[in-house]
Amino acid sequence: MKNPFLAFVFILGIFFSACEEMTDVSLPEEETLLVVNSFFNPDSEWAAHVTLSQDRLNNEDFRFVENATVEVWQGNSKVADLDYAADGFYRAANVRPRSGLTYELRVSAPDFPMVTASDAIPPRISIASVELDTLQGSSELGETKLNFQVTVRDPGNARNYYLIQVYEQQEWGSFSQIFSSTDQAILESSANDDLETGEHYFEAAIFDDELFNGTDYPLDISLSLFQHNPESDGVYIVLRSISEAYYRYWRTADLQSYFGENPFVEPILIYNNIENGIGIFAGFDSDTVRVEL
C-alpha cells in the first residue's frame, strides 16, 4: 500500500463495514438495443458487426443479429448493402469506402427501431521517418530495448487523432507487439493511475495532436528485444489517422475497461455515435513503415 491515500480507503472501508447492511435489490429490466460496431478504411471492404445488448444482470452470451438489413449511404445515394456473413458480421464484397466522404450506416432489424450513424475517413497522415536506437540492458528487467522515434508529420489545420501499433511478421502470421512508452502525447490519452513508474505498456496506443499541432513530432516508443523474432523481416510501425469518434470510443472504452467499477473513479460512459442503439461507426486510414532490425 504505497499510496498513502489508500490508507484512507482502507480505514473508510472498515468504518463503513461496521454499520452497513447489504441486500439484493431488483433493478428495472433494461430495454434491449441493437449494438452496431463498424470501423472502416479505404483498404478494406465495408463490414459491420451487429449484436444485441442485454440486461446488466444477464450473464448469457451476447446474441448475434442475423436478420438485419445493413446499408451504407453517402448523402442520398446508397453505396453498399451489407450481407450477413457469420458470427454477427455483415460484409459488402468489393465495395470500399473512400477517404474524405461522410457515410451514414443504417441498420434495421425486426422489432427494433432503425439505428443510424455517420462518420468519415480522415486524411491519411504519413510517418515522416522512423529512427531506431538499441540500448543494451536498459529495461527494468535488464533486457535490451529497441527505442523507436516515429516522426509524425501533423497537419496544422485541424485536430488530428492517431493510433499507433507495432507488428511483427511471424511465420504463422502478423502479430501485434506489446510496446512501452513514456511519451507525454500517448500518456495524456491513456488510462493509468500508476504512481510508481512513468512507463506504460500498450498493444495499441491512441493520441491526439494537442501537444504538437502542425509540427513534425517525434513520438517515442520502445520494444523489448526479448519479444523480437530474429527470423522476421523486421517490425512494422502502423500509424492510423483516426476520426474523432474512433478516438473517443477507444479512449472511453479503454478507461472503462481499465478502471472497471472502482468506486473512487468517476464513472466512464463509453462514447456512442449510434442513434437509437449502441456502438461505434468510425473511419480511419493508415500508413505503415517497416523497420529492419
Add this chain to the structure above:
Amino acid sequence: MMKKNKARSRASLTVLVTLLLCAFCFGQPIEDIRISGNYDNVKLTRVLEAIESQSGIAFSYASSDVASVMITYNYHNEPLLSVVTKLLKPNGLAYKVFRQNDNIVVYPASTSRRRQQSNFTVSGYILDKESGEVLVGANIYDVRRQIGTSSNKYGFYSLTLPADSTVLAAAYLGYRTELFNQKLDRDVQLNIHLAPQTVKGDTISVENEITPAQQKTEMSSIDLSIKQIRSAPALGGEIDLVKVVQLLPGVHGGNEGSSGLYVRGGSPDQNLILIDDAPIYNASHLFGFVSVFNTDAIHNVNLVKGGFPARYGGRLSSVVDISMKEGNRQKFEGRGSIGVLASRLTLEGPILSKRTSFLVSARRTYLDLVTRPFWQEDFNLNKFHFYDANIKVNHTLSDRNRLYLSFYRGSDQFAAKDLDLDTELGWGNTISTFRWNHLFNKKLFSNTTLIYSKYKFETTTSEERRDLEDNVVSRFDGEYFSGVRDMVAKIDFDYLPNPLHQIKFGAAATRHRFSPGISQYVEQQGQRSILDTLLTPTGDIDSWEYNFYAEDDIHFTRRFSVNAGVHAALYYTGAASYRSVEPRISARLQYHKNWAFKASFVNMTQNIHLLTNSGVGLPTDLWVPATDKIKPQESTQLAVGVAGTTLENRYEVSVEGYYKKMDRLIEYQEGANFLNLAEDWQDQVAFGDGTSYGVEFFVHKKSGTTTGWLGYTLSKTEREFPELNFGQPFPYRYDRRHDLKMVVNHRLSDAWELSGNWVFGTGNAITLAATGYLLNDPASGRPNLYAQPSGSHFRSRNGHRMSANHRLDLALRYHVTSDSGREHSFSLSIYNAYNRRNPYFIYYSYDGLQPTARQVTLFPILPSISYSFVF
C-alpha cells in the same frame, strides 16, 4: 345608622363583586372580558384607571396624548375591547393590544397633525435578562407610529424617532414583550433586558409585536433558535444543528445520515458556513455523519438560501450564519450531556464583574472505547474518535466598545493496523476570531474582525518488513495531506439614519492558502535510502480576495420595502485575477394585512471550488482556488413568492418559486481518479453549468404546546458539461424532485415532550450500468468475445434513480427541575423508527461471473438515550 350600614354593605358588596370580577377576568382572553361603568365628563385617564382595576388589563400611553380628553359614557357588561374602541376612536385615539403583557397601548390615531421640529435616537442593546446574552434580530418599535427596527447580530439597535412621548415595545420570539413609556426630548441609550417567556414550560406564544414574515423585506431566509434545534430527534442521541437545517424546505443532506448541505441544487462547497463570522471548510465529523457544531455552544442560526443581502459573498447557494453563545454575564452556569455517541460539557459565566463573560464547551465521542469489547477479531480499526472545543470570551470595554474572542478546534482521528501496515488519518478545523464592536455614535455601529480558519486532512501509512533471509528491515512511510488556510481582516458598518433606512457597508481582505494534495514518500532498506520523494502537483497556492459591499433596507411605505445592494470582489492568484460586481435586490409588497408578495434577484460569484468525488462526500475532497485555468463559479438566482401569517399569527406560511443558473462549475472528468496523487488536479476537472428550479412550500407553527413545520419542495436540478455525458444535460446526483418534511414538537406536560420528524425524498440519481454489450477492439476491429460483459452502457450519467428515501425519527424527553434549580433531562431517541432500508449506494456483486445488484443501507432502526443537565 341604617343608611350608613347599608352604604357600608353596598361598598363591601361592590368591592367583593369587583374582586370576583377581577378574579374572573384575570387569565381570561381579552376578547371575553366584559366591563361596566358610568361616567359623566370624566377625564379619560380616570376611566382607563377604572377599567384597569376592573379588568386587570393595564393601559400605556403618553400623558400628553390623553390629558385633555374628557369622557361621558355609560356601558353595562360590554366587551372590554368594544368599550375601549368607543372611548378612544371619537377622540382621535387608537390602541394596540399586547395580550402577552395584558396591556393596551393608547396613542393618537394620526401622527400627521403633529409637526416635529427634531428627531432623537433611542439606541442600545437588547439582551436576555437571565444570561445577559445579546438577542439577535429582536424587534423594537414605536407602537404609535408602527415603525421600528431589529437588533443586529451583536444585539445592537438604533431607532430614530420624532421628539415626542411615545410607547416603545421590544419583543423577541420566546421572550416576554416589554413596553416602555419613552419621552423623546434627547438621544437616549436604552439597554433592554427581555425575560424568557416561561422557563419551566417552554411554551412559546407569538404576539403581533414580533415582526411577521409579511413585514420583512428578506426572503428565502429562516432563523432557527437553539431551542428548536434541541427539541429535534437526534441520530445516536447527538443533537445536530446541520441535520435540523436539512429539515427545512429547499435543503437536504444528500445521503442518509450525512451532515452535508445541498441547497437549491447547489453543491456543498457553495454553502458559506460561518461560525462567529469565520468560514468553516469542513463541517463534519465521522466521515460526514455528525456536524462539527456543538449545540451547547451555539446561540443562534440563520439560513439564507436566496435573496442574499449584499453583505454576504463568496458562495453561490446558501449562508449558514451561526452565532456562538457569549457566556452568561449574570451567573456561573454549567450544562452537559451524556449520550451514546458523545458527551459534552459547557461552562460559562461572568468574570471581572459583569463586564466580561466566558464560555468553554467541549465534546468528545467515545464510540471506540465503548464498542471495543464487542469488536470481532478481524475488526482492526483501533482508533476512531472525534472531539471539538469552543472557547469564547467577551468583554465590554465601555458603552461604545466591546471585544469578542472566539476559538474553535475540532479533530477526527482514525487508525488501523493490518499485519505490518499501520495507517492513520485525521482531519479537522481550527478557527479563531477576534471582533471589536465600536459605536461611533447612536446611528453608526461598526464591527472589526480578524479571522484565522484552517482545515487540514492528513493520512499516513507505514509498513515495516523484516527479510527472513538477510534480516534486513525495510520500511516505507507515506504521507498525504491537503487543506486550506484563511486569514481575514474585515470591517462592517451598520448605519441607521432613521427607521426607513438600514444601511450596511463594509470591506474585507482575505488571504487563502490552498494545499490541494501534497504527498511524501520515504522508503528505506536497512540503512539504504530507496525513495525520498515529495510530490506536489501544484504545491501550495496563495490567493488574495478583496470584498466590498453596501446595502440599504429601504422602507418606502409601511407596505413596500426594498433591500438593494451591491457586492464587489477582486481576486488574485498567481498570474490570474478576477473581478466581479454582484447586484442584489429583494422587494416586498404587502398587499394585505397578513400577506406580502416578495421577489429577489441576486448575482453571486465564488472564487473557490471543492473538487469532490461524485460517489461519496468525504474529508478528502479538495478545496481548490480559481486559477488561470479554473475560472470562478457564478450564479444568478431569481425568486418570487408570497409570505405571511395566518390564524392569528400562529402559522407562518411561505410559498417561493426560484430559478438558479450556475456557471463554470467543476467536476472530476470521467475516468478521473482521486487516488491519483501524481496528476495535477487542474488536469482532472471538467467545466460546466447547472440549473435548478423549483417551488418551496413552508408552514411553520412557532407557538403553542405543539410547534413544528411542514416543508415541501418540488424541484429539478441538472448539470451540463461539454466533457461529461457526451455534452448532454444530466440530473445532478442530488436532484430531488419531491422533498417533504414534517417536524412536530408537542409538549405533553411541563415535564414531558414528544417530538418527531418524517422525511420523504426522491432517490438520489446515480450512474449505474444498465446494459452490457459487445465491444469491438478498435485496433483489430474484432469483437471482444471473451470479456463478459465487454462494455457497460449507461443510460446517462446519473441516469438511475435509487428508491425513495423516507424515515421517521422520534424523541421523548423528560425534563425536571430540582428544588436547587438544577435541570435534568432524559431523552429517548429512535432514528429510523420503522426501520426503512434507505439506499446509500448500489453496486454489482459477482458470484463467479453472475452479477447481482446489491444495495447498501447504513442505518437501520437506531434507538439511543441521552441525559442532559444544567447547573
